[in-house]
Amino acid sequence: MGTRAERAAAVMRGLTAGVHGDSTVIAELYTDDVSGWSPVMSVSSAVELAIELEDRGDSFSEIELSFAPLDVDGDAACVEWTMTATHSGSIVVDDDVCIEATGRRLTLHGVTVAEFAGERICSFRQYWDEGELLAQISAPASR
Amino acid sequence: MVGVVREGEERVVTRAGQARRPPLAGARDLARVLAQVDPPLGPPQFGDEVVERAALRDRLGASGGRVALVVAPAGYGKTTLLAQWAAVDSRPTAWVSLRESDNDAPALLSHLLFALEESTALGAEHYEAIALSVADLARVVLPRFGAVVADAAPTLWMLDDVHLLRSDAALRVLRVLLDHVSTGSTVVLAGRRAPDLPIARWRASRTVLDIGLDDLTMSEREAAALLRATGATLRPGEVGTVVARTEGWPAGIYLSSLAHRDGGDVARIGSDERAVAEYLLDEVLRVTTDDQATFLTRSAIFELVIPSACDAVLERDDAAALLDALERSNLFVHRVGVQDAYRYHQLFRDLLLAELRRRESTTEQELHRRASGWFESQGDIERAIEHAHASGERDRVADLVWAHLAYYIGIGRTATVQRWLDAFPANDIAARPSLALAAAWVAFTDGDSTDMERWAAVLHTHDLDGALSEGISRRGAVALVDALVSKDGLRQSLADAELAYAEHQPGTPYQPLASLIAGIASRLLGDTERSKVWCAEALQLGVVLPPLLAQASAQMARLAADAGMWADAMRHTDVALEVVEQYGFEERAAMCQVYAIAGYVRAHEGRSDAKDLVKHGVWLVASLRGVARFVALDARILLARALATFGELDLARELVNEAGELIAAYPDAGVLPEMLADTQARVAAAERPLGMSASPLTPAELRVLRYLPTHLSFAEIAEVIFVSRNTVKTQAIAVYRKLGVTSRGAAVDRARAAGLLDP
Numbered sequence: 001m002g003t004r005a006e007r008a009a010a011v012m013r014g015l016t017a018g019v020h021g022d023s024t025v026i027a028e029l030y031t032d033d034v035s036g037w038s039p040v041m042s043v044s045s046a047v048e049l050a051i052e053l054e055d056r057g058d059s060f061s062e063i064e065l066s067f068a069p070l071d072v073d074g075d076a077a078c079v080e081w082t083m084t085a086t087h088s089g090s091i092v093v094d095d096d097v098c099i100e101a102t103g104r105r106l107t108l109h110g111v112t113v114a115e116f117a118g119e120r121i122c123s124f125r126q127y128w129d130e131g132e133l134l135a136q137i138s139a140p141a142s143r
Numbered sequence: 144m145v146g147v148v149r150e151g152e153e154r155v156v157t158r159a160g161q162a163r164r165p166p167l168a169g170a171r172d173l174a175r176v177l178a179q180v181d182p183p184l185g186p187p188q189f190g191d192e193v194v195e196r197a198a199l200r201d202r203l204g205a206s207g208g209r210v211a212l213v214v215a216p217a218g219y220g221k222t223t224l225l226a227q228w229a230a231v232d233s234r235p236t237a238w239v240s241l242r243e244s245d246n247d248a249p250a251l252l253s254h255l256l257f258a259l260e261e262s263t264a265l266g267a268e269h270y271e272a273i274a275l276s277v278a279d280l281a282r283v284v285l286p287r288f289g290a291v292v293a294d295a296a297p298t299l300w301m302l303d304d305v306h307l308l309r310s311d312a313a314l315r316v317l318r319v320l321l322d323h324v325s326t327g328s329t330v331v332l333a334g335r336r337a338p339d340l341p342i343a344r345w346r347a348s349r350t351v352l353d354i355g356l357d358d359l360t361m362s363e364r365e366a367a368a369l370l371r372a373t374g375a376t377l378r379p380g381e382v383g384t385v386v387a388r389t390e391g392w393p394a395g396i397y398l399s400s401l402a403h404r405d406g407g408d409v410a411r412i413g414s415d416e417r418a419v420a421e422y423l424l425d426e427v428l429r430v431t432t433d434d435q436a437t438f439l440t441r442s443a444i445f446e447l448v449i450p451s452a453c454d455a456v457l458e459r460d461d462a463a464a465l466l467d468a469l470e471r472s473n474l475f476v477h478r479v480g481v482q483d484a485y486r487y488h489q490l491f492r493d494l495l496l497a498e499l500r501r502r503e504s505t506t507e508q509e510l511h512r513r514a515s516g517w518f519e520s521q522g523d524i525e526r527a528i529e530h531a532h533a534s535g536e537r538d539r540v541a542d543l544v545w546a547h548l549a550y551y552i553g554i555g556r557t558a559t560v561q562r563w564l565d566a567f568p569a570n571d572i573a574a575r576p577s578l579a580l581a582a583a584w585v586a587f588t589d590g591d592s593t594d595m596e597r598w599a600a601v602l603h604t605h606d607l608d609g610a611l612s613e614g615i616s617r618r619g620a621v622a623l624v625d626a627l628v629s630k631d632g633l634r635q636s637l638a639d640a641e642l643a644y645a646e647h648q649p650g651t652p653y654q655p656l657a658s659l660i661a662g663i664a665s666r667l668l669g670d671t672e673r674s675k676v677w678c679a680e681a682l683q684l685g686v687v688l689p690p691l692l693a694q695a696s697a698q699m700a701r702l703a704a705d706a707g708m709w710a711d712a713m714r715h716t717d718v719a720l721e722v723v724e725q726y727g728f729e730e731r732a733a734m735c736q737v738y739a740i741a742g743y744v745r746a747h748e749g750r751s752d753a754k755d756l757v758k759h760g761v762w763l764v765a766s767l768r769g770v771a772r773f774v775a776l777d778a779r780i781l782l783a784r785a786l787a788t789f790g791e792l793d794l795a796r797e798l799v800n801e802a803g804e805l806i807a808a809y810p811d812a813g814v815l816p817e818m819l820a821d822t823q824a825r826v827a828a829a830e831r832p833l834g835m836s837a838s839p840l841t842p843a844e845l846r847v848l849r850y851l852p853t854h855l856s857f858a859e860i861a862e863v864i865f866v867s868r869n870t871v872k873t874q875a876i877a878v879y880r881k882l883g884v885t886s887r888g889a890a891v892d893r894a895r896a897a898g899l900l901d902p
Contacts, residue, residue: 024888046885047879047880050886051879054886054887055857055868057856092868
């Protein structure tokens with residue numbers, strides 16, 4: 001098991017990779033059977049997570065991400081984060097609802113709770129306000 | 144658009160690259176040619192001199208069984224009984240008068256189909272499905288025929304002279320008919336012997352009604368009716384005498400009546416065929432005019448007596464009137480079908496032929512010679528060859544066989560060619576280059592390398608100077624066989640094929656084949672440009688020869704694929720597969736290359752039919768070893784490569800091993816060893832990756848995999864391949880899992896290492 005700092009760093013790397021659509025770090029950061037949830041996705045394996053990240057990789061550009069570890073203890077870690085980015089690619093907010101790029105600059109606040117098995121994340125939950133996102137984009141959803 | 148015909152001609156290709164089907168009417172014409180059926184033959188038409196065998200007829204009609212078996216010697220009225228039943232049964236009748244030539248399955252199938260057509264409206268698709276698939280008997284034709292039979296309205300099938308069917312192929316067709324016959328139908332099998340079918344099993348299940356000798360023997364009452372019908376007025380007691388002398392044999396009773404009518408002694412007619420022969424010779428021919436007797440004996444050379452043929456061969460102009468008169472006055476001359484054609488009772492015909500030989504010992508051969516010429520002029524090659532055989536003109540038979548060999552091989556009637564060859568002793572075949580060539584081609588079609596090499600060796604014992612037939616030199620014809628045998632390797636095969644091309648005049652069917660072989664050999668020698676020229680030539684010349692069109696299109700696809708021009712490759716495989724399917728070449732071993740190339744190209748394109756094509760290619764290539772060994776090698780290597788992409792590694796290894804064995808015994812294999820080594824590496828690589836799932840990628844997953852190296856997002860891939868974004872993601876998840884990776888880049892690397900993607 002890694003140190004508290006290492007676990008916090010793992011969560012932050014995972015978040016960074018997620019917003020950039022970078023799946024190359026998944027094998028290193030997540031267990032094969034990782035389960036995860038966010039307002040826009042639900043996965044039950046590292047492969048599914050990889051596909052979700054790759055699918056959303058071009059949603060944002062000019063990304064700024066800041067973290068504030070709230071609690072890192074035992075096998076769990078909790079990190080608060082703020083992302084500011086440009087909406088430059090389509091965002092899938094529900095199974096079939098896709099919002100095309102608006103070019104708007106937007107800011108999101110959220111919290112990620114992760115559980116570890118050894119040095120890798122085996123479970124995570126990501127909380128952020130989908131309504132806040134939609135309000136900032138201020139664009140009608142298109143099907 | 145794909146060019147599949149000569150420049151300037153209409154291109155028979157749709158926008159999507161699918162070759163259109165030719166007009167369906169051609170299928171029916173071809174079926175007629177295959178069946179050698181002159182306008183449909185129905186039941187024989189009898190005059191008044193027959194006895195209604197109502198009891199037997201009603202017994203058959205009331206049986207309700209699926210099969211009725213009517214077995215008795217000649218002259219017991221089997222055909223008459225069947226005709227009487229057909230006349231009163233409310234169901235449509237499919238009447239088939241079987242012939243020796245029906246031992247050829249395609250002929251029998253078409254014959255049955257035409258008979259069914261007499262009672263049931265058949266769409267053109269039935270002819271296309273059955274008549275044009277003659278080469279693919281077991282897998283395609285028989286099931287389709289079974290379906291047609293099963294779908295038919297309740298029908299009374301009358302198969303007369305079923306004892307003539309002896310070949311395994313013909314009996315298979317018969318079994319399919321019996322197994323699939325529709326509910327409410329009855330199949331009546333009539334003949335001198337029961338056919339070799341599981342009759343005991345039918346009897347056990349009580350689905351067969353037997354009518355035999357005892358049933359067909361005439362009672363005194365029936366005999367009296369027959370005698371009355373012929374105009375004979377016997378005194379009391381004489382009917383009993385006749386029945387006793389003839390043992391109730393209807394033909395004997397009838398002859399007795401004629402004897403009585405003509406003032407003869409009814410007691411002379413016995414109960415065996417010898418007695419009938421004596422009677423016929425002494426009495427029947429005696430009461431005809433000399434001219435009629437001569438006409439009867441001479442026209443007996445025909446199995447089917449056609450007035451126009453009689454006029455031409457017997458050098459007269461009144462055959463129609465003569466036959467009409469004879470039919471009216473003689474039980475043994477029957478009109479058949481709707482056209483003016485007749486058959487002589489077989490026994491009567493045998494006796495007439497014997498009489499011809501006795502009266503005019505040298506005339507028979509001359510008549511057969513003339514008949515052969517007349518039938519050839521009418522385009523009826525099978526009858527032309529039969530009469531040439533009967534005339535003893537072996538050189539003419541050899542010439543006819545050679546002249547029409549390509550056509551008969553081309554439409555899958557190898558068995559017919561083999562039957563022609565069987566009439567010659569082996570040393571006679573060896574002594575005639577044209578027959579030895581025919582034997583070599585039959586061996587090639589059957590995949591019999593030993594026989595093919597044997598006949599190739601025989602051919603080299605002949606003087607190869609001079610022409611074999613118009614436009615074909617002996618040297619060229621033998622060179623083509625040598626090119627396929629490829630005993631000395633690829634360079635010699637190329638040289639032989641180029642020689643064969645030069646020695647055949649344009650328009651001969653063998654020139655495009657020489658081009659094709661030269662094209663394949665050039666590619667396997669690493670000379671791609673030369674291969675393109677030869678394959679394009681084969682494609683142009685072979686457009687009128689479906690097997691060559693399919694093969695040449697496949698070779699063009701292979702060249703396009705090797706050049707990375709996958710769209711062109713796809714279009715060529717579309718054409719090749721369409722031709723194979725349309726002309727029923729699915730079971731021809733030589734088509735393994737078409738399936739190998741099509742499967743390989745379509746796998747690359749992620750097409751869902753790729754795996755089935757490859758599997759079929761594997762099945763076909765199993766029967767292709769020594770014959771055209773470079774084709775056998777090329778196909779095995781390509782199939783192994785395609786199988787590796789599907790994760791079918793056991794089968795891929797098996798093919799690689801077989802190819803290794805074949806190459807070891809092949810003296811000059813060009814780039815084949817290099818191709819084999821590359822494929823071996825691909826198969827090995829597919830086995831190596833750690834964590835890779837044992838389950839192969841599906842065609843749909845392979846299709847998505849193909850786009851992973853590109854810059855396209857999942858959404859964009861979905862648009863390209865016309866599926867939803869979620870479908871692409873689901874398939875990508877499966878691909879990652881099977882490859883044991885968690886990123887797109889790693890998936891591409893792993894797939895390349897496994898040979899699933901080109902480097």
